[in-house]
Amino acid sequence: MTHYHIIGAILAIWIISRIIERRRRRGKIVHLTSELCTACGRCTKRCKHHVFELVKEEKKSRLVATHLDKCTACGDCVKTCKFKALKIVSKHTQS
Numbered sequence: 001m002t003h004y005h006i007i008g009a010i011l012a013i014w015i016i017s018r019i020i021e022r023r024r025r026r027g028k029i030v031h032l033t034s035e036l037c038t039a040c041g042r043c044t045k046r047c048k049h050h051v052f053e054l055v056k057e058e059k060k061s062r063l064v065a066t067h068l069d070k071c072t073a074c075g076d077c078v079k080t081c082k083f084k085a086l087k088i089v090s091k092h093t094q095s
């Protein structure tokens with residue numbers, strides 16, 4: 001097998017895995033349980049799409065999903081939250 005075959009095989013596996021992952025996420029979205037959120041802000045730093053923002057209120061901050069439409073359901077924020085305030089749900093559940 002030449003180097004080109006190996007590179008082609010790796011590329012094909014990568015493309016197929018991306019397609020499978022995209023299909024898995026389709027129809028899903030992040031869901032915030034505000035009662036469990038401590039507004040620590042870890043998820044805001046982790047999300048590449050800036051879905052969440054910390055909004056300052058009188059005495060404390062509150063997490064708000066300001067760009068929920070940008071959520072790709074990647075789950076990075078879910079792994080980051082120590083308080084189990086985030087989870088990935090079906091879009092039908094969310095509404």
Ligand code: SF4
Pocket residue numbers: 036037038039040041042043044063080081082083084085086
């Ligand atoms: S990481 Fe969890 S507790 Fe911290 S702001 Fe995000 S949702 Fe709230």
Ligand code: SF4
Pocket residue numbers: 030046047048049050051052070071072073074075076077078
């Ligand atoms: S699931 Fe991914 S894209 Fe959606 S809010 Fe969390 S980190 Fe951002």
